[in-house]
Amino acid sequence: MTQVIQGLSEKSANINFQKVYYEKNPTGIVSATTSVATSIDNIEDVLESRAKITEDVIRAIIDDNVFVIGVCGPGGVGKSKLLKDIKRRVKEKKLFDEVVMADVARNPDLKRIQGEIADALGLKLMNVETVSGRADRLRERLEGDPTKNVLIILDNLWEKLELEKVGIPCTDDNKVKGCKLLLSSRYRDVLRTDMGSNQQFLVEELKYGEARRLFERTIGERVNDLEFPGLVDRVVENCGGLPLLILSVAKRLKHGDLAEWRNALINIDLSDAKSIVELNYHDLKDERIRSLFLVCALVSGRISLRDSLVYCMGLGLYKKFSQTIENARDRLIMDLRCLQDSSLLLDSDDMKRFRMHDIFVDVAISIAFVEWHALAGKKDYGFKEWSKDELEKCTAISFPCVGIDELPEKLDCPNLRMLLLDEYNPFLKIPESFFESMGKLHVLDLTGLYFTSLPSSIEFLVNLKSLCLDQCHLEDVTILGKLKGLQFLSFFRSCITRLPKQIGELTDLRFLDLRGCTRLKVIDPDVLGSLVNLEELYMEDSFDQWGAENEALPSNTSVAELKNMKKLSTLYIAIPHSTNLLRDLPFGKLNNYKIQIGDIWDWSDEYKESRTLKLKLDSHNFLLEEWVQRSLQLTRDLHVDGLQDGYDSIHDLCIEGFEELKHLHVQNSPSFHYIVHSMDDVHCTAFTRLESLILENLNNLEKICHGCLTPKSFSKLKIVKMDNCGEIKHLFPLFMTRIFLQLEEIEISNCHLMQQIVADAEVEEDRDEIDNDPKVQSYNLRRLTLRNLSETTSFYKIVDHSVIFFNEQQVNFIISKRVMFFPILIIQVGENLLRLVF
Known part of the structure; x- marks a missing residue:
C-alpha cells in the first residue's frame, strides 16, 4: 500500500497533500526515514550517545523483519532508563497499539511479571491462582486480536526466561509470535543465545x-x-x-x-559500587530512613508502598507518626523519596512501587547483615548453610522467591523480628513447631503457600504486629484469633472462603486487606463489628454477601457492623443490594474510598482516583441521606446508573455541589434532561474540576446546559463521550465554545436527533451570553469520533453555512455546503489530531 500511495502522491504533485494519515503509524509501513524522525523528536536533556542508541532501537522495533531486540551493557550503565525512555516515546508516537513493561530481576517471580503485563493490558488475573492458569489467560489476551501490534519490554534478565511459562506466545524454539520483544540484560549471551534476539545494542559507559x-x-x-x-x-x-x-x-x-x-x-x-552505597547510606540523617532502606534490601530491592507500610509499621519504625495509618503512610512516602534523592532507590513514575538498582542490592544486603544480623536466602543456600550462632543472632530473614523446598522442624531464632517467606510453592510445608522460638517476631509474611490449617506454633507469636498471608490457599484460620496484638492483617488474593468469629477477637487490628479474595462468601456475624480500631478495610473484588441487619439467626455479617468502626478512614466495598443500606453509615467521614452499590459494577479503575463512588439506584430518595451527600461532595470518580425519577439535572444530585469531581459517568437514567439546569438570569457555577464526561443511554437528555453558566464551569473538561442519547440535538450551546480551549477528545455515537456539535445562533437560546473571546480560536482537540448520527448536518455552522473547526496552526476543518452528514469534506490535518472516525 505504501507503494500505491507513493505513486498517487507523485501523480498529484500539483495538489498540495501534506501528509497521508492513519489512526496511528502501523509498524509495517513506517520507513527508515520516518523512524529516525520519530525517534529523535522532542528529546529533552538526553545524552548524545543514548539518543543514538534510542534511535537505533526504535528503528529495529518498527522493522517487520526483527522480532526480538536486545539491549545489553554492564550494571549501572543506564539500560533500564533507556528502556523506559523508549517505552514513553513509542507510546507518545503510537507506534504500537499496546506497550507493556515488566522487570524480570535476578530471581524471577513469574506471578509478579504476569501481573505487571496484565495490568498494562487491562487484564484482570485476580481469580486465577496458578502460574500456568495466568499464563493461559495472558496468551489468550495477546493472541486474541491479530490486528493489534503489541510491544513487550522485559527489563533486567539474568538468565533465560521461558516465555511460554509467563504467557507470551512463542514457538518451540522460544521465538515470539504476534508481538515484538524488547529485552535488556548484562549478558549478551542471554539475549542472543537464550532469548534468540535478532539484534543486540550495546550500551557502554559514558565518555x-x-x-x-x-x-x-x-x-x-x-x-x-x-x-x-x-x-x-x-x-x-x-x-x-x-x-x-x-x-x-x-x-x-x-x-x-x-x-x-x-x-x-x-x-x-x-x-562493585560498595563504597558509594555505604557512603550514601551513612549520609542518611535519620535512623528510620536507614532502616527503611534495609527493609527494601531484604526483598531484593523491590517493594510496594503497601508492603513497606505493613513491614515498617510492624517493626515500629513509624511509631511517632502512627496516630493514624494515613499519617504514617505520608511520612513513609517522604522517606522513600529521600532514598530516591540519595540514589539508593531508583526514581519511579508510580509512587506505589519502588526498586533498588541491582548493583546496589548485594551491597545493601551486606549492610543489613552487619547492622541487623539479617540473613537473605539464595538459590541452594539457606537454613542448612547458616550456623546456629548466625540464626540465634539474626533479627531478620528473607527468602524472596529463591526456590526453597524444605523448612526445619523448629527455627531457633530468639531475636528474630521479621520473617519474609515468599515462595509461591503449594508443596512447601511449614512444620507445626516451626515458630516456637520466635517470641520476638513482629512481622511475618508467608506468600503463595498452602494451608489446611495454620501451624499450631503460630500462637507463640505474641508480639506479632503485621501478618501477610497473601496468595495462599487457606482453609482454617481460627488460630489467628490468639494473636491479640495483631494490627495489620492481609489475605490479598488468597483462596479463603470464610472469616471465622475468632478474627473478631483481634480488637487491636487497624488494617485488613481482603482484596482479590473472590471465594470469600462468609464473614461470621459480629466479626467486623468487633474490629473497633480498624482504620483501613479493603474488600475490592471480594466479599459482597451481606446479611440483613435484623435477621433473627444471621449467617453472615451485615453492613450495619461498619458503624462500630469509628476510626475507619479507608474503605473499598461492594454492596450489590441497596436493601442492605442504612441511614447512618459512616461512609461520609472517609478520606479514601471505592464504594460500589448495585449489582452491575466491576472493579475496573481507569482513573485511579482516591475517592470513587458507583451507584445503581431505582429511586432518588436514597440520595438524600447525609452520608451519601457528603460522599458525593468529596467523590472524584462518580458512576450513576438506573435513576428513574426525582431529578432532571445531574448537577442537582449533590446539594452542595460536586467540589472534587473529576470524572462523571452516567448511564441508563431516563430522569435526566440536562447535565446542568440553572435558574433564569442566574449564572450557575458547575463541575469546575470535571475532566471527563461519559453519558450513555439517557433517553430524555435534551441539553448539556439549560440556562447560563459562569466561565469556571466545565473549565477543565478534556473528554466527552456520548452514546444513545436520543433527544439531544446539540452537544454544546454556542456560549460554551470556550470549552474547546482544553477539550481533547469527543466521541458521539447513536444520537439520532443530533444536528450539530455546537448549536448555531439561530437556535441558541442565550445569545447574549455567546462567548466571542478570540482566544477560543486555540483548540487542543486530538480525537474526534462520530458514529451513526443520521441527522447531523454540520459541526458548527456560521453565517455562510460553513464550519470553521480548528485554527490554522493546529487542526483546520472546513465543512462546506450544508447538506446531509458531510457529503463534501475538505480536511487539513495538523499534528494534534490523531484520530478521525466517521
Whole structure:
C-alpha cells in the first residue's frame, strides 16, 4: 500500500497533500526515514550517545523483519532508563497499539511479571491462582486480536526466561509470535543465545565529555565554585562513566563541603559500587530512613508502598507518626523519596512501587547483615548453610522467591523480628513447631503457600504486629484469633472462603486487606463489628454477601457492623443490594474510598482516583441521606446508573455541589434532561474540576446546559463521550465554545436527533451570553469520533453555512455546503489530531 500511495502522491504533485494519515503509524509501513524522525523528536536533556542508541532501537522495533531486540551493557550503565525512555516515546508516537513493561530481576517471580503485563493490558488475573492458569489467560489476551501490534519490554534478565511459562506466545524454539520483544540484560549471551534476539545494542559507559556534562547538570552552579574545579575532573573520572554512580555522587556532593569532595576521590570504588552505597547510606540523617532502606534490601530491592507500610509499621519504625495509618503512610512516602534523592532507590513514575538498582542490592544486603544480623536466602543456600550462632543472632530473614523446598522442624531464632517467606510453592510445608522460638517476631509474611490449617506454633507469636498471608490457599484460620496484638492483617488474593468469629477477637487490628479474595462468601456475624480500631478495610473484588441487619439467626455479617468502626478512614466495598443500606453509615467521614452499590459494577479503575463512588439506584430518595451527600461532595470518580425519577439535572444530585469531581459517568437514567439546569438570569457555577464526561443511554437528555453558566464551569473538561442519547440535538450551546480551549477528545455515537456539535445562533437560546473571546480560536482537540448520527448536518455552522473547526496552526476543518452528514469534506490535518472516525 505504501507503494500505491507513493505513486498517487507523485501523480498529484500539483495538489498540495501534506501528509497521508492513519489512526496511528502501523509498524509495517513506517520507513527508515520516518523512524529516525520519530525517534529523535522532542528529546529533552538526553545524552548524545543514548539518543543514538534510542534511535537505533526504535528503528529495529518498527522493522517487520526483527522480532526480538536486545539491549545489553554492564550494571549501572543506564539500560533500564533507556528502556523506559523508549517505552514513553513509542507510546507518545503510537507506534504500537499496546506497550507493556515488566522487570524480570535476578530471581524471577513469574506471578509478579504476569501481573505487571496484565495490568498494562487491562487484564484482570485476580481469580486465577496458578502460574500456568495466568499464563493461559495472558496468551489468550495477546493472541486474541491479530490486528493489534503489541510491544513487550522485559527489563533486567539474568538468565533465560521461558516465555511460554509467563504467557507470551512463542514457538518451540522460544521465538515470539504476534508481538515484538524488547529485552535488556548484562549478558549478551542471554539475549542472543537464550532469548534468540535478532539484534543486540550495546550500551557502554559514558565518555568523559558526556559524563562531565551529566555531572554538571546534576550538581548545578556548584561546579563553578572556586574550591572545586580542580576536583571535578577527578571525581568524574572516578565514576567510571556509569550514569547511575555519576548521579549518585553528584547528588551527594551538591551540598557537600571540601572534605566530602576530597573523600569522594579516595573512597569511591566503582568496580562493585560498595563504597558509594555505604557512603550514601551513612549520609542518611535519620535512623528510620536507614532502616527503611534495609527493609527494601531484604526483598531484593523491590517493594510496594503497601508492603513497606505493613513491614515498617510492624517493626515500629513509624511509631511517632502512627496516630493514624494515613499519617504514617505520608511520612513513609517522604522517606522513600529521600532514598530516591540519595540514589539508593531508583526514581519511579508510580509512587506505589519502588526498586533498588541491582548493583546496589548485594551491597545493601551486606549492610543489613552487619547492622541487623539479617540473613537473605539464595538459590541452594539457606537454613542448612547458616550456623546456629548466625540464626540465634539474626533479627531478620528473607527468602524472596529463591526456590526453597524444605523448612526445619523448629527455627531457633530468639531475636528474630521479621520473617519474609515468599515462595509461591503449594508443596512447601511449614512444620507445626516451626515458630516456637520466635517470641520476638513482629512481622511475618508467608506468600503463595498452602494451608489446611495454620501451624499450631503460630500462637507463640505474641508480639506479632503485621501478618501477610497473601496468595495462599487457606482453609482454617481460627488460630489467628490468639494473636491479640495483631494490627495489620492481609489475605490479598488468597483462596479463603470464610472469616471465622475468632478474627473478631483481634480488637487491636487497624488494617485488613481482603482484596482479590473472590471465594470469600462468609464473614461470621459480629466479626467486623468487633474490629473497633480498624482504620483501613479493603474488600475490592471480594466479599459482597451481606446479611440483613435484623435477621433473627444471621449467617453472615451485615453492613450495619461498619458503624462500630469509628476510626475507619479507608474503605473499598461492594454492596450489590441497596436493601442492605442504612441511614447512618459512616461512609461520609472517609478520606479514601471505592464504594460500589448495585449489582452491575466491576472493579475496573481507569482513573485511579482516591475517592470513587458507583451507584445503581431505582429511586432518588436514597440520595438524600447525609452520608451519601457528603460522599458525593468529596467523590472524584462518580458512576450513576438506573435513576428513574426525582431529578432532571445531574448537577442537582449533590446539594452542595460536586467540589472534587473529576470524572462523571452516567448511564441508563431516563430522569435526566440536562447535565446542568440553572435558574433564569442566574449564572450557575458547575463541575469546575470535571475532566471527563461519559453519558450513555439517557433517553430524555435534551441539553448539556439549560440556562447560563459562569466561565469556571466545565473549565477543565478534556473528554466527552456520548452514546444513545436520543433527544439531544446539540452537544454544546454556542456560549460554551470556550470549552474547546482544553477539550481533547469527543466521541458521539447513536444520537439520532443530533444536528450539530455546537448549536448555531439561530437556535441558541442565550445569545447574549455567546462567548466571542478570540482566544477560543486555540483548540487542543486530538480525537474526534462520530458514529451513526443520521441527522447531523454540520459541526458548527456560521453565517455562510460553513464550519470553521480548528485554527490554522493546529487542526483546520472546513465543512462546506450544508447538506446531509458531510457529503463534501475538505480536511487539513495538523499534528494534534490523531484520530478521525466517521
